[in-house]
Amino acid sequence: MIKEKNKKIKIDVDQLAFYYGKKQALTDISLKIPEHEVFALIGPSGCGKSTFLRTLNRLNDLIHKTKVEGKIEIDGQDIYNPNVDVVQLRKSIGMVFQKANPFPSSIFDNVAYGPRANGIKDRKKLREIVERCLRQAALWDEVKDRLKAPGTSLSGGQQQRLCIARVLAVEPDVILMDEPTSALDPLATAKVEDLITELKEKYTIVIVTHNMEQAARISDQTAFFLNGVVVEAGPTDRLFTNPTKKETEDYITGKFG
């Protein structure tokens, strides 16, 4: 299969450093994330994967005494520029967490929440959005007869797909996922993985995973993090079959981590 060359770079990270107080959690990270690809972040616990993910939608801003250096551009715009509307930024970058976190409301209302917050009131329009997003999240057939049931009444895997539908409803163009399948059984994991592969046609996806088979299955590129630095990044097939750094090889062959 011939890989498409010259894909547009969606997220351009240049010499990023990040600090929690005096503690430096990320050092000199430069990565180019092309659009319409799945970009995986792997590495042992505590190496900075989640921290890095949260720098991409400025979610770390909410943590006291943190500091960012370097530059992150999304679509050529410096997202840490003081003029950036952070609320708008977070709307364009959806996030899915390790533990599915549906709102304590119905399946319908979970998905309709974002559109309503954006001022859409028309019932018919909301129904259309909810159906479209639940279909896109491969959940519609399982829930179409019980849209008024609480989101929390769904199985773990269904809840995670509901959270993905909720993200899609705000029409993001980047989706960040932090170990979205780590709490799911193999069948539910497979469904979410299939979904991620479908979603990349429309979105750019950055996913943290501890599961190297998962990274190999679904991602186009992978970055290996260790102690807050990117040891190696590149096409997933190459990184897993022919790593250039000893640390990468040791990690992917299970020598540590």
Ligand SMILES: Nc1ncnc2c1ncn2[C@@H]1O[C@H](COP(=O)(O)OP(=O)(O)OP(=O)(O)O)[C@@H](O)[C@H]1O
């Ligand atoms: N809110 C915080 N305040 C202070 N230090 C933090 C905070 N969150 C994370 N850290 C520290 O930053 C470093 C990176 O943590 P991070 O959560 O990004 O790692 P991770 O790669 O996602 O790990 P895991 O695989 O366990 O989720 C760790 O040393 C962690 O202790």
Ligand SMILES: [Mg+2]
């Ligand atoms: Mg983490």
